[in-house]
Amino acid sequence: MTQRALNAADRGAGPYLWRFSPINRALHAAMIVSFFGLVITGLPLKFAYAPWARVLVRLVGGLQVAGYLHRFCAIITFGYFGGHLVSLAYRTITSPNRKGLFWGPDSMVPQLKDLQDIVQQFKWFFGKAPRPRFERYSYMEKFDYWAVFWGVAIIGGSGLLLWFPEFFAKFLPGWAFNVATIIHSDEALLATAFIFTIHFFNVHLRPEKFPIDNVIFTGRATTEYMKEEHPLEYERADREGRLAARVAPPVSRSATLWSMWLGFTALAVGIVLIILVVWALLH
Amino acid sequence: MRGFARLPLLLGAALVAVAGSVRTAAAQQAPVVECARCHANRDFLVNKAASAQQDSALYVPAAVLQGTVHQTLRCTDCHRGFENGFPHRVGAVVVPCQTCHQQEGTDWTASIHAANAATKGDAPTCVGCHGAHTVYGVKDVRSPVYPLNVAAMCGRCHGDARILGTYFATPEKLQARIATTQFPKSVHGVALTRDGLTVSATCSNCHRAHRVLPADSAGSSVNIANIPATCGACHAGIVTTYDSSAHGPVYPAQHRTTTEGQRRPVCIDCHSAHAIVRADQPQWLLGVVKECGSCHARLYETYFDTYHGKVTRLGFDLAAKCSDCHTAHNMRPSTDPQSSVYALNLVKTCGRCHAGATWNFVKYYAHGDPRDRTKYPVLFWPWLFMTILLVSVMAFFLLHTALWLMRIALDRGRGSGHGGGGPAEPRSTP
Numbered sequence: 001m002t003q004r005a006l007n008a009a010d011r012g013a014g015p016y017l018w019r020f021s022p023i024n025r026a027l028h029a030a031m032i033v034s035f036f037g038l039v040i041t042g043l044p045l046k047f048a049y050a051p052w053a054r055v056l057v058r059l060v061g062g063l064q065v066a067g068y069l070h071r072f073c074a075i076i077t078f079g080y081f082g083g084h085l086v087s088l089a090y091r092t093i094t095s096p097n098r099k100g101l102f103w104g105p106d107s108m109v110p111q112l113k114d115l116q117d118i119v120q121q122f123k124w125f126f127g128k129a130p131r132p133r134f135e136r137y138s139y140m141e142k143f144d145y146w147a148v149f150w151g152v153a154i155i156g157g158s159g160l161l162l163w164f165p166e167f168f169a170k171f172l173p174g175w176a177f178n179v180a181t182i183i184h185s186d187e188a189l190l191a192t193a194f195i196f197t198i199h200f201f202n203v204h205l206r207p208e209k210f211p212i213d214n215v216i217f218t219g220r221a222t223t224e225y226m227k228e229e230h231p232l233e234y235e236r237a238d239r240e241g242r243l244a245a246r247v248a249p250p251v252s253r254s255a256t257l258w259s260m261w262l263g264f265t266a267l268a269v270g271i272v273l274i275i276l277v278v279w280a281l282l283h
Numbered sequence: 284m285r286g287f288a289r290l291p292l293l294l295g296a297a298l299v300a301v302a303g304s305v306r307t308a309a310a311q312q313a314p315v316v317e318c319a320r321c322h323a324n325r326d327f328l329v330n331k332a333a334s335a336q337q338d339s340a341l342y343v344p345a346a347v348l349q350g351t352v353h354q355t356l357r358c359t360d361c362h363r364g365f366e367n368g369f370p371h372r373v374g375a376v377v378v379p380c381q382t383c384h385q386q387e388g389t390d391w392t393a394s395i396h397a398a399n400a401a402t403k404g405d406a407p408t409c410v411g412c413h414g415a416h417t418v419y420g421v422k423d424v425r426s427p428v429y430p431l432n433v434a435a436m437c438g439r440c441h442g443d444a445r446i447l448g449t450y451f452a453t454p455e456k457l458q459a460r461i462a463t464t465q466f467p468k469s470v471h472g473v474a475l476t477r478d479g480l481t482v483s484a485t486c487s488n489c490h491r492a493h494r495v496l497p498a499d500s501a502g503s504s505v506n507i508a509n510i511p512a513t514c515g516a517c518h519a520g521i522v523t524t525y526d527s528s529a530h531g532p533v534y535p536a537q538h539r540t541t542t543e544g545q546r547r548p549v550c551i552d553c554h555s556a557h558a559i560v561r562a563d564q565p566q567w568l569l570g571v572v573k574e575c576g577s578c579h580a581r582l583y584e585t586y587f588d589t590y591h592g593k594v595t596r597l598g599f600d601l602a603a604k605c606s607d608c609h610t611a612h613n614m615r616p617s618t619d620p621q622s623s624v625y626a627l628n629l630v631k632t633c634g635r636c637h638a639g640a641t642w643n644f645v646k647y648y649a650h651g652d653p654r655d656r657t658k659y660p661v662l663f664w665p666w667l668f669m670t671i672l673l674v675s676v677m678a679f680f681l682l683h684t685a686l687w688l689m690r691i692a693l694d695r696g697r698g699s700g701h702g703g704g705g706p707a708e709p710r711s712t713p
Contacts, residue, residue: 198677
């Protein structure tokens with residue numbers, strides 16, 4: 001019987017192993033902050049008819065302020081998106097294992113195994129198979145990654161159109177802004193609904209992880225966590241003798257506090273926002 | 284020849300002038316001394332009438348008339364039948380204002396006030412509004428009919444709960460019930476009370492001073508048919524524009540899009556009757572959208588699907604509202620070449636906010652409806668794609684989550700611990 005830890009990444013026996021690099025943690029933190037900024041300032045416009053919409057707008061200081069904040073967060077979004085592409089390019093050039101970035105068990109690119117994992121997961125739901133054993137990234141994490149990739153491109157692109165309509169009308173017909181509004185708004189609603197329900201459940205709220213998994217904030221998790229959540233990656237690293245190089249010092253007290261604060265705030269605000277969305281949809 | 288024909292007329296005019304000056308001279312020579320012997324003596328008047336209040340009404344010292352428009356008249360000019368000295372008869376006093384104020388008398392006789400004054404005694408006669416002895420000119424600030432005092436004077440009855448309950452209780456009389464509370468806050472009321480603009484409309488400008496008639500009466504100045512003319516008495520240029528617009532009475536039928544059974548709106552349909560606010564106030568700019576929408580329901584809905592509409596709905600005056608594109612009074616359908624939203628005029632109309640708007644830019648659908656596949660196919664397909672994407676992704680993963688929770692519940696119920704006991708799940712229940 002293992003001791004239940006508040007942070008799922010602290011579960012069981014150590015030592016801690018590195019999972020996320022500082023740059024990826026920083027990009028994810030920037031993503032959280034900007035995503036919440038975008039959702040809080042964007043939802044009132046999408047659901048302008050909802051009774052809470054005016055309250056939310058006034059809470060951030062009025063519609064004009066909301067507009068500026070939305071664009072500011074958009075700049076952060078373009079920043080982390082660009083930052084990720086630059087870091088990918090850098091790793092492609094410098095990494096000895098550049099092929100592994102784009103194909104294989106360490107890659108974000110979907111593999112045949114991901115499809116098999118999905119099938120097996122559904123079989124497991126019905127008790128017809130054991131639980132799938134994941135590599136470095138489960139199919140859920142890969143979906144999250146590509147959803148953000150697609151989402152930023154789609155929402156960001158349509159958002160730019162709506163930001164500078166006079167400029168884009170030099171080569172696009174006016175109805176492109178109607179289309180951009182539809183795409184921007186519906187894709188943003190999908191992102192909001194997905195992150196605040198599915199993503200939250202998959203990475204924080206399901207029983208193994210409840211109430212929070214801070215691995216994305218502190219970058220490290222216990223050996224037991226790695227054995228349970230990403231067994232194939234753990235075994236591969238063990239086999240290839242790479243485990244020692246991944247041993248990490250335990251999380252400092254201040255980092256624990258910071259990651260708890262950020263994680264729980266995001267969870268709480270996200271859940272409130274998804275309740276507002278459901279309220280507006282039922283309205 | 285023509286000069287001689289005019290002679291009797293000129294003579295007549297001269298006679299009237301002489302008679303007038305004689306009468307004035309006589310009044311000055313014979314002051315109200317006789318009447319004053321009693322009516323300027325308070326002690327004498329005690330218990331002469333039915334109540335103490337009526338006693339004091341009999342007290343009319345000469346000074347009361349000083350400075351009024353009637354200061355040169357003798358008491359008996361109005362109080363007919365008292366010429367024969369003392370003791371004179373008592374009882375009802377008929378004061379025939381009409382003798383001199385003929386037109387006003389005729390107008391009042393035709394009014395709702397006259398009808399109710401005769402049958403119920405509730406409505407004002409001349410003295411009810413102008414006062415009995417202290418009658419001042421309409422430009423005299425002491426007069427109850429001075430522009431700044433009219434609203435309060437009318438409000439004495441029209442703000443009275445008993446009067447409102449008796450005559451204005453039915454739903455269609457709502458405007459009358461809210462008039463005295465709304466008017467002081469309206470643009471007209473504020474202009475009078477705060478800015479002292481005596482030219483601003485007060486009750487009598489719209490409802491008339493003497494020929495006051497309810498709105499459902501065809502001859503009323505506030506009858507729907509007469510509203511544009513009534514408002515136009517001051518707002519002249521606007522009425523001309525309105526008259527020729529799609530809402531106006533002379534608009535050519537081939538362009539009209541009026542739905543069966545809908546009445547053309549008049550000034551008060553959009554601006555309200557008593558709660559009129561300045562047209563450049565956010566309160567108005569945001570509220571008028573609803574007024575337009577009360578007839579143009581479909582356009583109202585699709586407007587709120589756009590950025591313009593959403594910003595407006597949130598209560599911010601930052602984006603285009605109906606009148607920004609369609610103009611305030613010269614609204615015309617897009618098929619009319621004179622319309623601000625006619626295809627050839629859109630660059631100019633949109634360009635008022637969007638500097639640098641081009642031919643391309645104005646192809647924006649300000650009322651686009653993505654659900655309307657025939658009219659807006661370019662909006663329909665992206666909308667359908669996004670809707671399917673949203674619904675299918677959420678449906679798949681919500682099912683994924685629901686089944687996962689079901690698995691957890693089943694495992695817990697079976698007491699085998701969470702996780703299903705597969706090889707990847709060697710851990711026991713936390």
